[in-house]
Amino acid sequence: MAVHDNDTADTEFFSYPLSGDEIIIGTPRAIKEDVFTQVWQHWDASPHKGRLNRALTWLAKGLGEEQTIDKFISYWVVIEILASILRRKLRFKVKNPSEWEGIETIFSRLSSSPTFADVYEVRNKLLHGFEEFTPEFFHKIDDYIGPTRNVALQSISDVLGLRDSTSQYLISLSPLRLLREITTQTNGILNGLPKDTSELLRYPPSMEVQLKSLGYKLKEDGEIDFDINLSHTFRSPTKIVFNANAGGLTGHAEAGIKRVHSSDFK
Secondary structure: OEEOOOOEEEEEEEEEEEEHHHOOOOOOOOOOHHHHHHHHHHHHHOOOHHHHHHHHHHHHHHHHOOOHHHHHHHHHHHHHHHHHHHHHHHOOOOOOOOOOHHHHHHHHHHOOOOOHHHHHHHHHHHHHOOOOOOHHHHHHHHHHHHHHHHHHHHHHHHHHOOOHHHHHHHHHOOOOOOOOEEEEEEEEEEEOOOOOHHHHHHOOOEEEEEEEEEEEEEOOOOOEEEEEEEEEEEEOOOOOEEEEEEEEEEOOOOOOEEEEEEOOOO
């Protein structure tokens, strides 16, 4: 709160009217039937169901995480789970492949940078504390999330034996995480503040936000449109008046939301 004079102040209110089970909408992307059928058939015939199940669990965890480090570790665990299978598969082409050679070939197939050595070095520095956790180190990890996720996806595809076109399609998709909450933000001016600040501490002004209705439309490309009807009620036991001048809605990264319309947001 920024106070201008004795009785006015800039302020903003935050509320979380949508959270938890109230707005989870299933998958934020339409699933192609032919891709689903192919993956299921290859899964059903695979002799590696145990490892694949663990790998898919960690992949799902990585896709659902918000924090950079959690994403990177989750995707790397997928790679570690499947590395030995990919090494054995490589024996049909390479004599006595090294422990990580199956994974190295996937890194080289997908991109020239970063290399397996680059990502493996960051993995060791992070998990074994070989480097101070500086902003520069954090940004390097962040840069490697996308390539590491792609290698994890390709590793799963190779173990399943999916067609190259299917693998390429799955890797081309950007992550879309389930939407679990929306935050409202309202900015404005408080007028008529009491001279006795202890009264403000006892009865702080608040904004009550209630959800009246919620509708959404999932498009074939995975983008989501939301129509949200909210009511905003300013609460204060004193004679304070709140004049709103701006507001908005905030979801979270990778939610796939293209448009939000709130008919009762003023």
